[in-house]
Amino acid sequence: MSLVRSLLPQLLDPTIFKIGLEIRTGDQHLGGGQKAKQFEDAFEWFHCARIAEQHWKPRGQKSVWFLLTDSPDIRRGAKQYLGDQVVTMRGALLA
Numbered sequence: 001m002s003l004v005r006s007l008l009p010q011l012l013d014p015t016i017f018k019i020g021l022e023i024r025t026g027d028q029h030l031g032g033g034q035k036a037k038q039f040e041d042a043f044e045w046f047h048c049a050r051i052a053e054q055h056w057k058p059r060g061q062k063s064v065w066f067l068l069t070d071s072p073d074i075r076r077g078a079k080q081y082l083g084d085q086v087v088t089m090r091g092a093l094l095a
Contacts, residue, residue: 007066015061017056017063019066020065020067021066021068022069023042023070025042025071026070037074039076040077043077046078049065064087065086066088068089075088
C-alpha cells in the first residue's frame, strides 16, 4: 500500500479521467539478458489509449495515465510522450 499512497489522491479524484496501462515485457532483460523493450515497441498501446482518451474524456477534464511496466525505456518514453500526465509507483519513478 505504501507504494501507491502518493498516487491515491489523483487516482481517487472523481474529477480526473484515469487511464491505466500495464506493459509486461518479460524476464529476458532482467539480470543483463536481452535488451529491454523500447518505448517504440509499445507505442501502439499508448496510441490506442490516447484515442480512447480523446473519445471518452469529458472536454476540459484533466487526465492522468497510470503506468506499470518492467521496462525502464518504456517508462522514460512515456514520460517524454506524456509529460506530467504519466504517474508510476514510487519504486519505479524515473530519475
